[in-house]
Amino acid sequence: MNLSTRNRISGTVSRLDIGEVMASVTVRLRGGQEMTAAVTRESVEELGLAEGSPVQVLVKSTEVALATGSVDGLSIRNRLPGTVTAVSPGAVMTSVKVAVPGATLTAVVTGDAVTDLGITVGSPVTALVKATEVSLASMR
Amino acid sequence: MNLSTRNRISGTVSRLDIGEVMASVTVRLRGGQEMTAAVTRESVEELGLAEGSPVQVLVKSTEVALATGSVDGLSIRNRLPGTVTAVSPGAVMTSVKVAVPGATLTAVVTGDAVTDLGITVGSPVTALVKATEVSLASMR
C-alpha cells in the first residue's frame, strides 16, 4: 500500500491515554521529538498499540500549519522546529518543504500566508499539526 | 501496514484534475458513489495515479460530519447517504457508525451535535467529508 499522505515519520509509542471514544497516543520520533495523535479508542485496540509499539505518524500536508517566531500559548500539540528547504507556489496554495530532525515535512498553505510570513528557502519555521489531524500506521 | 484511519473504502479513479500544487482525484466507490480527494500533485505522481487506478479512499473519523436534512448548497464535495447503526457516547465526543452502500463509516462528532440532531440508531443521515480531508492509498 502506498499513501498519498506526504508526511510519514517513524517512531515508538511512548504514552497512551485511553478515553471512552478517543485516545491520545504520544509517539517519540526517531529524530527525538514527540508527537501526539488523537485517534479513536477503537483504532488503538485494533492496531494493538501499547507503549513501545513501533508506529508511523501520518499527517496530510494540508493539515500542517507553519509558524515563524515563538509558538507559546497554542493548543496545537505538535510543533516541529525546522528549516524551509523548498517553496513551490501555485495560484492559491503553496507547498513548503521543511527539514526537521529525522524527516522532511510537506506543508500546503495559502500563498498569502507564505507572503505574509516572508517564508523562503532557509527560513526557520515551526511545523504545527493539531493532534486530531494525526493518524497512525502500525508496522506489524 | 495497519492504519488507525477508520474509514477506508475501495474504488477506482474516475477523474483527475492536476494543478500546480494540488490535484483533485475523483474515485468511484464499489458502492457506486463518487468521492473527491484534494491531494498534492506530488502524491498523484508518486502513486502513479491515472484513470482506472484501483485505490482506497481514507478518511479519519474526526473528519466526518453528519447531516440529517438536505445537503444542498454545501461546498463539501463528499456526501454519502446512509443509516446510523451505532452511537457510542463519550464525555465530549461521540462515535457514530453509518452504513452506506458498500461500507460502514465511523464519524466522531461532538456529543452536543448528536443531541441537537436527535441522532439515534436507525436515523437516516448523510456523511459529509471535505475533499481536503480525503487521502488515498494505491493498491499496487
Next chain:
Amino acid sequence: MNLSTRNRISGTVSRLDIGEVMASVTVRLRGGQEMTAAVTRESVEELGLAEGSPVQVLVKSTEVALATGSVDGLSIRNRLPGTVTAVSPGAVMTSVKVAVPGATLTAVVTGDAVTDLGITVGSPVTALVKATEVSLASMR
C-alpha cells in the same frame, strides 16, 4: 508569533467541558457569535484555560467549508454567516474571502464547489468549521 493559519478571531472562553482525552471549549467571539473547539484535555490544562480566558480561535483555511442555503441539521458546530468579498480561483482549489461580523475569513474549497454553488462576490454564505478543526491560542 506569526502563523500561516489565515483565520484568527479573538474571543473569550464561555464554556468548558472536559473529558478524559478531549475537551470542548466554547468561545464567544468579539463579533458576538460563538465557536466551539474540540481540543485535547492536555492542551486546555497547559494553556490554563478557564471561563473568561481571552483566546484566539484559529482555523486553517482548508478547514472552512461554505454553505449557500440552510444549515439546519448539520453536526458541524461552527456556522458563521457572512458575505463573500473575494474569489481567487486556482487550477484546482479556490480561495474565498468571507466577511463575518468582526472578522474576515478565508476558505479554500474546490473550484468545482464554487462553480456548483454559484459563489461570487456579494453572495451570502455561511462559513462552516467542524469543532475538531478549531485550535486555540491563549492571549496571556
